[in-house]
Amino acid sequence: MKDLKNYIETNRERFLNELFELLRIPSISSKEAHKEDMIKAAEWVKDKLAADGAENAEVLSTNGHPVVYADKMVDPSLPTVLVYGHYDVQPVEPLELWKSKPFEPEIRDGKIWARGADDDKGQMYMHFKAFEYLNSTNQLPCNIKFMIEGEEEIGSPSLGAFCEANKEKLKCDVILVSDTAMIAKDFPSITTGLRGLSYVEVKVKGPKRDLHSGLFGGAVANPINILCDMISSLTDEKNRITVKGFYDDVLEIPENERKEMAKAPFNLEEYKKELDIEEVYGEEGYTTLERVGIRPSLDVNGIWGGHTEKGAKTVLPSEAHAKISMRLVPNQDSKKITELFGKHFKAIAPKSVKVDVEFLHGGEGYVAPSDTVEFQAASKAFEETFGQKAIPVKSGGSIPIIALFEKALGVKSILMGFGLESDAIHSPNENYPLDNFFKGIETIPYFYKHYTEMKGK
Ligand code: BES
Ligand code: MN
Ligand code: MN
Helix, strand or coil: CCCHHHHHHHHHHHHHHHHHHHHCCCCECCCHHHHHHHHHHHHHHHHHHHHCCCEEEEEECCCCCCEEEEEECCCCCCCEEEEEEECCECCCCCHHHCCCCCCCCEEECCEEECCCCCCCHHHHHHHHHHHHHHHHCCCCCCEEEEEEECCHHHCCCCHHHHHHHCCCCCCCCEEEECCCECCECCECEEEEEECEEEEEEEEEECCCCCEECCCCECCECCHHHHHHHHHHCCECCCCCECCCCCCCCCCCCCHHHHHHHHCCCCCHHHHHHHHCCCCCCCCCCCCHHHHHHCCCEEEEEEEECCCCCCCCCCEECCEEEEEEEEEECCCCCHHHHHHHHHHHHHHCCCCCCEEEEEEEEEECCEECCCCCHHHHHHHHHHHHHHCCCCEEEECCCCCHHHHHHHHHHCCCEEEECCECHHHCCCCCCCEEEHHHHHHHHHHHHHHHHHHHHHHHC
């Protein structure tokens, strides 16, 4: 790659300034109040792709937030890589825990601090700059398409229909994504597994109004007490999920794959230290990497009801609420799990309360083989810049569109993530090391080169 390092060095400041413009747009997809910001971010992405040399850049409307598309077709006989990323971000609360404001990006300690710095604005932007370099130096080895969405953080609800309706436009040989993490610093990783997701909100309703906890306490079911009982019964003493039928479709991973996973450079002591916990916790019989990579899980994401303001109020509340996410492994179906959960949750409720279960969003898991051209090409690309082969990693996170792509377009994805576990995505103080950002820009062009060479043979 001619002058690649030099190109990055010369344009360092500009790359960061551009990314900061995007980071300043509070494109929180889950909040109605940010609808305008979503459009602003989409327009910004479209303009940048055009400025970087892509053609046909457009903002396409969907049933939800818009999708940005652009391409550069150099020769129809060459392979086509579709780059996927998302311009939406997660909410930022609690604000008081941020050391600098989430939408006022800052560089401290060699890292970019902002919501979206890693997930996924920073990682997505590496692709724009890698493309800018290849295009402006006339070195594009293959055709490139971009599809950047704005609903990833809410489960990509409009994208199934969008892919079905735009099959021709999205036609490609492989999908390239940087929206995952490396297993450890300096250990390039290719994600070969993602978990699926079923996300529900539950409501437990007791008496028709809040009651005096003295006059009624002990005689009427307290929905918060009941909800807590119900939630705690969702896992057993082995930390297995008790929802009837939950494990029916879970595939046990063969022993040799578990042995492979155990070789990953994962340090449990450092993991505990980084999270400031004395001990890890999870399903009996599985390691930490297995618990997130190949086993399902169930977590309460939020729980509320009753009196939560300062001071005491003696009240027996009328309602209790919780948001619950279930991470699923490939072969579990998120719709089926949501149904099983709904049935189970209603069945375990005592007669003294009424229960409502609402499905918020979900998506399917994904498995990628490691014996493919794209895996080899990605691994070679990493070798060029990290001096080391990539490690296949099963991640606990979810990217619902990846399974949709496979279903609608019949195309596999290659997940070359440059994030770190310490980047605090979805948390206060999200950050992205400058090293990872620039290393990403340097690595991506090699993927196109090796992929085109290997695919052509
Ligand atoms: N980029 C993440 C997923 C991820 C992060 C995968 C790190 C692997 C390693 C993505 O933006 C994300 O957060 N997805 C959501 C999906 C959900 C809201 C449907 C998730 O996993 O919670
Ligand atoms: Mn992401
Ligand atoms: Mn995310």
